[in-house]
Amino acid sequence: TLAERVRGAIAAEPIALTAQIERTLTVSVGVAALSPGRHETDLAALANRLLADADAALYRAKALGRNRVQVGAG
Secondary structure, eight states, rough: HHHHHHHHHHHHHHHEEESSSSEEEOOOEEEEEOOOOOOSSSSSHHHHHHHHHHHHHHHHHHTTTOOOOEEEEO
């Protein structure tokens, strides 16, 4: 997935803190998506639901050990 490629790319590029010290960054990503064919009329409610799903997925990713992608229940 796109989120997994972003996570992997960040982890693959060490950051130089000094000439002798490098550190690797990791990220956890929470993803939310719309179901195919689902039609929403209340866009504010849709945005809030997607944000809540992504937020919950992010916390699951961190609880499972960080540096991972989790998809919301949506």
